[in-house]
Amino acid sequence: MRVLESMVDTHHRTPGYIKGRVGRVEALSGSFYDPEDRAYGGSGLPKRELYLIEFGMLSLWGLRYRGGEEDKLLVDIYEHWLEPAGDPAGPRVDHGF
Amino acid sequence: MNIGWNRPAIRRDPGLTMGSDHDHPGDHHHPGTEEDITLSQPARRLLAMEELLVEKGVIGADDVRRVMDVIAARSPVDGARVVARAWMDPAFKLRLLEDPRAALAEVGYPPVSGSKLAVVENTERVHHLVVCSLCSCYPTSLLGPPPDWYKSFAYRSRAVVDPRGVMREFGLEFGEGVEVRVVDSAADLRYMVLPLRPEGTEGMAEEELVALVTRDSLVGVGVPNQPAVNP
């Protein structure tokens, strides 16, 4: 799955450093009120599915990363921030599901 | 960095002066007293809001005190108990990983509304480290408030990009044979690490195991203490 690159300046819970990056679904974390709506007094409905997405550290950070190929980063991301990865951008990119 | 509130706990002496004209904590000293304190503007405004909310009936007069007591009763020892139980009882461990809420209820921790606890397991080949880069999400309902370093900008910015460097500062080093997995708890789940049971603890009683589990090992910047070799 690819994380949307959207640079909104309203409240959202997608860290900037994974925007536009490709990872794989590690687990389903459940469904929760939509924080982007609840943050402004809304009901947070409909609830959003939350996915635990796994990224390879080296594919995220490249040479900045001081560690091995095996290291991973996991982040919970709401469904509306994810899209199918389609054609993976390169050999180091983890496959979507 | 002086951020204004890294001061000794307040002794609530009747004569203690607070809320003076000083806007800059740290420039106000009574020689010889450790409790010398000047509350910052946000601190005073918080206390003002609390008083006003009580007067307006938005909250009850005892609500804050009641919740302070609840919070004060939580500590990493609760997390340590859960870990020790999981080490002792493989079936409990599976339930803890699958459905932490139900597993915690079994051992006497009532479900807390709001965020959901998640547990990630360390093994000989996998080590988890927890951070919240966007704010400071932490399994507070079980472990109590997070330590200062967990909320620090250095930890929040560095843990996701240099976990091995961060762990080294805490005295923890893993070889390439161990996969480091950083969990950035950005949403509704609050992650606790189930650390690897130390070697040489076979046959130890649950209470003895509890004593080995450190708070830092529940976040992943540490590992449990080793048992004493010659007790």
Next chain:
Amino acid sequence: MNAVHDMGGLPSEQPIDRSEHHLMEWERRTGALVDVLREKRVINTDELRRGIEAIPPDEYRRLGYYERWSTSLEILLVEKGLLTKQEIDGRAATVGARWA
């Protein structure tokens, strides 16, 4: 450019300061007050975070953790019409002595 709170991966070699301080009374009150207001559905966690993120970057970096909570709470309570800035100004000027 990411918002100030969105700091994962920012270039930083700053060592982690592992010293800890015992939470002060007012800090513990802040945590508890926020919990009470959440319990009563006056505010929710997402609003609290949104209020923290509304703090200007320089101030965000300067304030302590619970000071950011306090600042956010004020934004929310004023916005919801429960308190006015004037009321808080007035009470904050005298609250220290009373609270002690």
